Amino acid sequence: MTIEPVRKKRHPVLIALTLAVVLALIASAVVISVSTMTAQQRRESLVLLKDERLTALDEARGKIQPAVNTYLAAYKKARNAPASREEAEKGSAKERDDFQQAINSARTALNEVQTSDTAGAEDKTVSGAVAMLGDSYQAYLDSMEGLVESYPLFEGLFRQDAGCSGLFVGSKAANLRERQTLLAQAAVQCREAVNQLKQSKNVSYVEFARTLDNQIAQLETHAETTAKSEENYNEFVRLKDEYVKKIDDATARNAPDAEYATIADELKALNTRIKNNRSEFDFAAKRYVNGVRDMPTLVENVFTKDVADQIKHHDAVIPIRVQVLNDALDAELAE
Template identity: 80%
Template sequence: MTTEPVRTKRRPLLIAVAIAVVLAVVASVVVITLTNVAHQQRRESLSVLKDERLTALVEARGKVQPAVNSYLAAYKKARNVPATQEEAEKNSAKERDEFQQAINSARTALSNVQAGNGAGGEGDTMPVAAAQLADSYQAYLDSMEGLVESYPLFEGLFREDAGCSGLFVGSKAATLRERQTLLGQAAVPCREAVNQLKQSKNISYVEFARTLDNEIAQLESHAETTAKSEENYNEFVRLKDEYVKKIDDATARNATDAEYLKIADELKAVNTRIKNNRSEFDFAAKRYLNGVKGMPALVDDVFSKNISADIKHHDAVIPIRVQVVKDAIDAELAE
């Protein structure tokens, strides 16, 4: 008769254990179901990313470059009427707006790709590939935006009475010192414009501005050297007249050999100074002229070489990174 109470006490414990087991099984089923749902959602998201969002990304980028070219052509045409920078910007406003729409659409397409990327699972390569694509794509958009935004400033740098046009003052100066003075005055507004161009988001403009800034400094240095050499030459002409008079006086006095030797030594020293001055002048003058002659090529290279190379780089890299993302998606979907 003593076993009955024990059986009664164990029943609630057994019931509790059974309930716990049932709840654990239910929880496991719920976890598995949620995992399957999340996995399915991930697969659907990846499919949309590959078939729709990446396609939209590529299509949006394809509209940017034509919009850039259209704006640049419209602005340059308006500026050559001739027109002021403000008038040219007004007359190319339509093309400018169309470019901005293309950029905005491309940025939206990029945002959609980033939103559809997701974290992925441990070891998944797709998020990393998508991040690399985003970096390259963003760099391209920033470069094109900087190209358009800074174009009026770049295009107007060497126009008459604007920016850096005053650097070429050779024919306006009567002396080399006057040329150096005029150059220094012209360099002030030029540097202001160059410093503005250094803030561009387009790296080709920035590198050009830095090179031009250095070229201006070189011109100023060479202009100072040639001006000083010209002044030294005038001093040498005066010294020559003094020594001619000194020799005539020595001859008239029947001076001693020692006095003649002293005059000869002084003349040697003057001749050495003249020779060194001539070398400095030739060196600086040659580089000054080369700097002036090289300006047109420096400007032309911005578009013909540097910007063209930058665009080719992006045209080569971005499609590869798009394909890498697609391959990573296919690999994850195949698991």
């Protein structure tokens, strides 16, 4: 007879704890492996962002301004052939396409920067720097695109087919009231083009359009004042003739002193009205002439000053944003 040894029962709790420890170790190993892989991928993405994508972004931006200048020159040359706006757009279509390709390439380069892996770390310095650079770069692209898209409208504002040339009625009018009427008619057509220009993505065009709109309103106001003053003057001439007759009649009748005193008071009041009317006329006429005279400078300043300052702003801000991002990348890659 064989006696079998007594088997000890395994405690279920111990078995469960053992399994839990084993599973935890396996899970930890997986987490460590995944974390290491993610960190490596992020590092490679940041190196790619710093060494290639930022360089591509800068190179793409460098091609935009020459493309803008080439298109503007081509359009203006075609327009001065002379040609209509539609013909000038056809004549500069190649340069317009080249510009659009440059813009599209820059947008692609920006998208590649923005879609880089910048969200893998708790420190959001890199992602924040990318966001700031993206905002500045996008503003530059929109500005340049608006500069080109709205140029035909801006360039043609004072050509015959745009209507704003009608603002300068000058010698076309026989009198100031006719000048005011012709100006009002021209202002309606001109404002249609000005309101279109206000929709441009380029802030220099928008500010110019707003200023021009205000200038038109000022011209209309001053034209109305001078026209009214001219009509008042004609009325004063008529009243003067009446008073000459009234004085002659009073003299012929040997009128009493009280009647002469009344006429004198009326003439004094009339002289005050004449002086006030003359002051209003001089004020409005001077500003009307200055408004017309300043118009060419207002147009010229759009490119010589406003657009130039706008480009200088972007040229100053974007490199700073790039440098901030580079510094953030260096700091994170050094960890």
